[in-house]
Amino acid sequence: MPPGADSLPVSGPASTAASAPISRSAAPVASTVVPLTQPAVVPIFQTSAFDVPDLDTLALLARGEAVGHIYTRDSNPNHAILAESIAALEQAESGAVFASGMGALSSIFLALAGAGDHVVIARALYGRTRQLAETLQQRWGLQLTVVDGVAPENFRRAVTERTRFVLVETVSNPLLEVADIGAIAAALGKVPLVVDSTFTTPELIRPCQCGAAIVMHSASKYLNGHGDVMLGVAAGSAALMQRLGEATSVFGFNANPFEAWLCLRGMRTLSLRMRQICHTTRQLAELLGGHPAVRRVHYPLLAGHPSRELAERLYPDGPGGIVSFELLSGGAAAVNRFMQHSRGIPFTPTLADVRTTISWPAGTSHRFVDPDERRGLGITDELIRLSVGLEPFDQIASELTRSLDLLRS
Numbered sequence: 001m002p003p004g005a006d007s008l009p010v011s012g013p014a015s016t017a018a019s020a021p022i023s024r025s026a027a028p029v030a031s032t033v034v035p036l037t038q039p040a041v042v043p044i045f046q047t048s049a050f051d052v053p054d055l056d057t058l059a060l061l062a063r064g065e066a067v068g069h070i071y072t073r074d075s076n077p078n079h080a081i082l083a084e085s086i087a088a089l090e091q092a093e094s095g096a097v098f099a100s101g102m103g104a105l106s107s108i109f110l111a112l113a114g115a116g117d118h119v120v121i122a123r124a125l126y127g128r129t130r131q132l133a134e135t136l137q138q139r140w141g142l143q144l145t146v147v148d149g150v151a152p153e154n155f156r157r158a159v160t161e162r163t164r165f166v167l168v169e170t171v172s173n174p175l176l177e178v179a180d181i182g183a184i185a186a187a188l189g190k191v192p193l194v195v196d197s198t199f200t201t202p203e204l205i206r207p208c209q210c211g212a213a214i215v216m217h218s219a220s221k222y223l224n225g226h227g228d229v230m231l232g233v234a235a236g237s238a239a240l241m242q243r244l245g246e247a248t249s250v251f252g253f254n255a256n257p258f259e260a261w262l263c264l265r266g267m268r269t270l271s272l273r274m275r276q277i278c279h280t281t282r283q284l285a286e287l288l289g290g291h292p293a294v295r296r297v298h299y300p301l302l303a304g305h306p307s308r309e310l311a312e313r314l315y316p317d318g319p320g321g322i323v324s325f326e327l328l329s330g331g332a333a334a335v336n337r338f339m340q341h342s343r344g345i346p347f348t349p350t351l352a353d354v355r356t357t358i359s360w361p362a363g364t365s366h367r368f369v370d371p372d373e374r375r376g377l378g379i380t381d382e383l384i385r386l387s388v389g390l391e392p393f394d395q396i397a398s399e400l401t402r403s404l405d406l407l408r409s
């Protein structure tokens with residue numbers, strides 16, 4: 001604690017005598033707390049609003065002619081620093097921060113498209129993203145086209161003159177279909193491409209450098225990387241980020257300063273984590289592919305995966321830490337038994353924790369997709385999604401092998 005900080009006046013009956021200036025006693029400014037030194041780590045600005053000196057300053061801030069914050073739903077230093085960091089990582093002009101990945105996506109839909117406008121999405125998307133697009137279609141009159149596969153030509157053909165944007169994932173959740181972002185952006189020409197790069201992070205690909213207009217992430221996943229934050233981020237041109245920021249303020253998709261702070265801390269180790277995770281995941285995919293209790297493994301660098309050639313070109317060290325696999329038989333009951341055996345790998349319906357976890361897409365991420373369509377997509381009841389963490393390969397491998405062996409006994 002800085003010298004003198006413990007003697008600062010506190011709010012409450014003792015310090016709010018009638019003659020005392022209430023604002024000073026209740027909220028000491030940072031310069032009083034840290035007179036000579038700077039904190040080595042950005043502090044958490046856990047405040048809902050900021051004291052503005054006067055109306056002249058308010059006018060300057062409102063016109064964007066001075067740097068400062070007024071109200072945390074609109075902006076906060078922790079949001080601003082995280083936004084700058086994600087823009088730098090993505091090599092984009094500007095960034096934005098949201099309460100969750102779905103907050104980022106909602107902001108993108110609401111800022112870029114309105115009733116009667118047309119949006120094109122890939123069929124292989126996170127289930128809730130699909131649900132968001134369909135909700136806007138059914139209730140707000142958005143025109144929607146869902147494109148099979150990731151062939152650039154299919155997206156180009158789906159575009160009309162009312163198309164406001166096209167949305168794809170770099171590597172799809174949960175079957176890891178790889179999209180050629182550069183080729184899709186080139187095929188679309190002026191139509192903005194929005195890319196969900198949650199699975200890949202800027203360590204593996206920078207979509208704006210490949211021609212995408214906006215890249216977004218569920219920062220609840222790898223960017224934070226410790227399983228303790230709900231957050232979304234986006235990057236792109238300053239003009240587009242301003243539009244997203246306005247939607248965020250109006251609809252209230254703003255993040256919590258503490259979560260933005262946590263995410264910034266997590267991002268300090270992003271590079272190291274991604275390197276290790278990619279390496280372990282590749283080894284585990286090979287191990288799973290050789291186990292007799294496994295019918296099929298979805299991992300783009302394995303022989304037979306439809307995206308293999310593209311993945312080798314775009315992600316030579318592997319496209320992140322996810323590998324999905326189907327048990328040989330037994331439906332949901334077999335998955336349940338596998339989970340009961342694999343106590344060292346918890347069933348946690350998220351991904352990108354430091355711990356290795358498993359999830360069951362049919363009942364979690366894709367629960368909201370029509371069951372026939374879900375099966376048509378290849379998301380069977382036997383499909384398990386493994387999110388590889390930072391434990392040593394041997395530890396994860398022995399737990400997986402033991403649990404799979406038990407299924408056969």
Ligand SMILES: Cc1ncc(COP(=O)(O)O)c(C=O)c1O
Pocket residue numbers: 100101102103126128129169173196198199217218219220221230231232350365
């Ligand atoms: C690919 C992808 N995009 C978006 C989201 C939504 O992010 P959030 O859970 O932070 O709202 C998820 C969540 O799992 C996801 O996997």
